[in-house]
Amino acid sequence: MTPNDLENLPWPVPSAPPPALSEAIRHNCTDHLTPKKPLDLRKRVLLSIGISGALFAVLLSIGWMRHPPEEAILMALVGAIAWGFIQACVLFVSHGRPPGLRGARWLRWMTALLIPAIFFTHLHVSSNAWLSFEQFLSVPHSLRSTVVCGIHAILFGTIASIVLFVLWRRTDPFSPRLTGALTGLAGGLVGAVALDMTCTRMEAWHLWLGHGVTLVALVAGGWFTGRKWLSP
């Protein structure tokens, strides 16, 4: 007997569930059945990008009201557009196709891991002071301002992530954790980038701990909550 013979074997034919069970299920699933009008995929993606953009604009304007940008506003806007484009790409890669047809899992994994790494690189490049950790702690108020920035970034990112989670709730039974991590990433980018555009401190440790770590935290948070929120 070869594997080819096995292909042609009479595999067990699935039988229908017991009638009593079928009747109970039918009652559960058809009593009080109300019509639903689900949003299609394209609308959900566009809505996700639109809401993220609107939240980002609100956060940016609030931040700039508190600390008006003195210079390099054009650079900041270019940066915001670039990160907005990256966020849209994350949403297209992770949510742009129906679940089950989302393609290579490794690509989504790479997105979830590489984008935070690129963001950290961006923070490192844009910082203008590189102190040792001891020196950083010895600067007055540095730890306090880092914690405040971190709380703001987490708060803004969490708000954006919750909106995205609600929008994509119960849509992915296949890989809810991975999709959750990418949703957290998309939401986290809104908070972290908005804060990055408005914060005036440019010290490397401050940027990594106050702005960057929040992104990693939200990716991890999305991974853990994805199963509960995104699985039907």
Place this chain on the structure above:
Amino acid sequence: MLSYIAGDTSAFDLLYRRIAPQLNAYLLRLTRDRARADDLLQVTFTKLYRARGSYLVGAPLMPWVIAIARRSFLDERRSAKSRNEDLSVDGNLPEPPRVDEPPATDTSEAIDRALDSLPEAYREAIQLTKVVGLSLVEAAEVLETTPTAVKLRVHRGYTMLRKQLLHLQRPTV
């Protein structure tokens, strides 16, 4: 599915006739327990009912439902484990009772028994691709792995199944 989402009750009957037998067979193979499989079938359809407004048009329906069923099974197994329901006094999983089954009377029954004797990963891969009828890509999505891994599991399962079937056939020759 779209008619069901729109509130058509008769569409549910058609949907049920199409997916329930495969789902039932899949859950029965996973649990190897009729009562648990029935419970999980009910849970799966309840989740399908609740999530009908979130179904994204274009998502392959059968793998979508099978993925819900599999996740329900894993959740149920995890919660049973945390309650130590299935554990014996020494904290280990008890061995299933050995039943001296009469020899299989036809090939289909022999395959059924041979499938049951396979390790879970191989059994599930063969069940999904051969009995439920999913493609390798669809089965890979459900099992959260790659199509190559599913192909490998099916192949290894086949090798073990062949040995099992030869072993089962021998007494009847």
